[in-house]
Amino acid sequence: MDFAVIVNLSYLLAAVLFILGLKGLGHPRTAVRGNMLGALGMLLAIVVTLADRQILSFGLIITGLAAGALVGTILALRIQMTAMPQLVGLFNGFGGVASTLVAGAVLYHVMAGNAGSGLQQNLQFTIATVASGLIGAVTFLGSLVAFGKLQGIVSEKPLRYPGEQIVKLLFLAASITIGVFIVLDPTRVELYWYLSAVAAVLGILLVIAIGGADMPIVIALLNSYSGIAAAATGFVLSNNILIIAGSLVGASGIILTQIMCKAMNRSLANVLFGGVGAVVETSSEDDIYAGKVKQTSAEEVAMVLKSAQRVVFVPGYGMAVARAQTPVRILTELMEKDDITVEFGIHPVAGRMPGHMNVLLAEENIPYDKLKEMDQINPTFRQTDVVIVLGANDVVNPLARESAGSPISGMPILNVDEARTVVVIKRSLSPGFAGIQNPLFAADNALMLFGDGKDMMEQLVSAYKEA
Amino acid sequence: MTDTFTFINIITIFVLAVFLGFEVITKVPPVLHTPLMSGSNAISGITVIGALLAVGSGKETLTLVLGMAALIFATINVVGGFLVTHRMLSKFRKRD
Numbered sequence: 001m002d003f004a005v006i007v008n009l010s011y012l013l014a015a016v017l018f019i020l021g022l023k024g025l026g027h028p029r030t031a032v033r034g035n036m037l038g039a040l041g042m043l044l045a046i047v048v049t050l051a052d053r054q055i056l057s058f059g060l061i062i063t064g065l066a067a068g069a070l071v072g073t074i075l076a077l078r079i080q081m082t083a084m085p086q087l088v089g090l091f092n093g094f095g096g097v098a099s100t101l102v103a104g105a106v107l108y109h110v111m112a113g114n115a116g117s118g119l120q121q122n123l124q125f126t127i128a129t130v131a132s133g134l135i136g137a138v139t140f141l142g143s144l145v146a147f148g149k150l151q152g153i154v155s156e157k158p159l160r161y162p163g164e165q166i167v168k169l170l171f172l173a174a175s176i177t178i179g180v181f182i183v184l185d186p187t188r189v190e191l192y193w194y195l196s197a198v199a200a201v202l203g204i205l206l207v208i209a210i211g212g213a214d215m216p217i218v219i220a221l222l223n224s225y226s227g228i229a230a231a232a233t234g235f236v237l238s239n240n241i242l243i244i245a246g247s248l249v250g251a252s253g254i255i256l257t258q259i260m261c262k263a264m265n266r267s268l269a270n271v272l273f274g275g276v277g278a279v280v281e282t283s284s285e286d287d288i289y290a291g292k293v294k295q296t297s298a299e300e301v302a303m304v305l306k307s308a309q310r311v312v313f314v315p316g317y318g319m320a321v322a323r324a325q326t327p328v329r330i331l332t333e334l335m336e337k338d339d340i341t342v343e344f345g346i347h348p349v350a351g352r353m354p355g356h357m358n359v360l361l362a363e364e365n366i367p368y369d370k371l372k373e374m375d376q377i378n379p380t381f382r383q384t385d386v387v388i389v390l391g392a393n394d395v396v397n398p399l400a401r402e403s404a405g406s407p408i409s410g411m412p413i414l415n416v417d418e419a420r421t422v423v424v425i426k427r428s429l430s431p432g433f434a435g436i437q438n439p440l441f442a443a444d445n446a447l448m449l450f451g452d453g454k455d456m457m458e459q460l461v462s463a464y465k466e467a
Numbered sequence: 468m469t470d471t472f473t474f475i476n477i478i479t480i481f482v483l484a485v486f487l488g489f490e491v492i493t494k495v496p497p498v499l500h501t502p503l504m505s506g507s508n509a510i511s512g513i514t515v516i517g518a519l520l521a522v523g524s525g526k527e528t529l530t531l532v533l534g535m536a537a538l539i540f541a542t543i544n545v546v547g548g549f550l551v552t553h554r555m556l557s558k559f560r561k562r563d
Binding site for chain 2: 018019021022023025026027028031032034035036038039041042045046049050052055057060061063064065067068069071072073075076077079081084087088091092094095097098099101102103104105106108109112114122124219220223226227229230231233234235236237238239240241242243244245246247248249250251252253254255256259346348353354355356358359362363365367368371373
């Protein structure tokens with residue numbers, strides 16, 4: 001049998017493994033196996049590619065694989081769970097830049113007179129090369145900026161300036177124009193690097209204009225881009241497995257992006273180009289808060305908790321920043337010993353990546369069936385004695401429900417104000433990412449526990465033990 | 468003629484794979500959003516195959532250099548992605 005047949009049949013098997021893997025990742029029971037099936041598919045694809053007779057430079061390849069595997073393993077095993085959003089962002093970027101580099105390498109190879117061996121300089125090849133360079137470079141630099149924002153190297157605030165959208169459009173137009181020139185005359189290989197450079201700047205501009213709270217959407221979108229870039233590289237090489245795996249990831253990333261957008265009641269266009277973070281005129285702080293905010297102490301909260309039957313935690317990004325999840329778990333265990341039901345209400349966009357809170361709480365061995373989605377937890381707030389809001393703000397702001405015209409109007413929120421008592425652990429009354437006041441803090445049933453999340457939770461744990 | 472035929476073939480595969488991708492990932496519980504993202508991200512490291520082919524067939528220095536850089540980035544993406552997903556998933560457990 002022709003070796004190419006064996007290779008392509010193995011690619012088909014790898015594609016099936018990827019599909020089963022992705023399907024498995026969608027259900028808690030099958031997720032671990034799904035991930036392994038995906039890894040198995042990848043291993044198969046790599047091994048069969050290496051077995052191809054056309055492969056010459058084995059020494060180099062083994063070196064490259066070993067170096068990449070070493071760095072990847074170290075990153076994956078050493079990373080703190082709290083730094084997971086950054087790491088996922090960084091990996092997205094690496095996938096993107098790999099696509100750009102491969103397309104560039106192949107373009108150079110073909111233009112140096114090495115057509116044949118499945119590679120042909122035709123319209124499909126040149127257009128795909130341009131797409132791969134463009135999307136890959138946008139993904140790479142976009143992901144690096146996202147990484148910087150999550151790591152705190154780049155400001156989380158959206159960078160906005162007059163004529164911003166026009167500047168972005170100009171860079172997009174410029175990269176497409178260069179792309180057209182490459183398609184017209186692919187022998188001008190140097191143009192490919194100009195294309196990648198312009199696209200890289202576009203990637204920076206796109207993500208730097210997006211604020212920290214919108215990061216879950218950005219990370220999901222960049223995930224999709226890295227898949228699309230791989231698919232484009234598949235068109236460059238006329239390689240089925242790249243096309244299939246790339247488009248599967250591209251599609252799943254878009255679905256995740258849609259889920260995130262829906263959770264914020266915003267369109268993708270609004271996230272990418274829109275105005276959250278822009279200044280909005282609302283009632284002044286005094287109107288809402290004056291004389292109505294009740295401050296409390298850890299001791300008082302501990303007393304309230306002691307007499308409760310049902311307690312719900314609502315964590316937000318503030319919990320991740322303060323690394324307060326350990327005392328949260330300790331307090332949960334203490335309360336459960338006293339037969340108090342404890343659950344967690346998780347807003348879909350809480351944190352900085354999709355599912356961020358779930359990962360942090362899972363790290364603390366909190367069973368995932370205690371972590372309730374918004375639709376599950378909302379009907380239960382009326383029967384809840386105490387809600388502890390820890391480092392969340394906009395996702396519990398009743399303004400989203402009540403008044404039109406605020407930046408968060410229409411965003412589905414956790415209706416914590418329906419509970420008998422709401423304890424809000426927060427450093428100050430400062431507004432959340434949306435930049436608006438939160439009437440919850442002044443509600444009759446709300447108690448403010450001012451301070452650092454971790455510090456306050458630890459005080460609460462010791463106060464609860466003594467109460 | 469063969470060019471057109473190849474193109475039709477792979478664009479068919481592409482379109483079908485996109486539809487399949489939308490169908491496979493429909494209702495994912497939020498608890499799995501992060502693992503799904505990092506797991507699928509590892510799969511998008513499939514570019515590693517392209518990098519292998521580029522390095523494997525490369526005769527020109529530039530092709531080799533670019534291919535090697537791509538190979539290292541893509542391998543980090545693949546190995547790191549699958550491993551970190553596994554690490555995350557191993558933390559998820561049901562109430563005992």
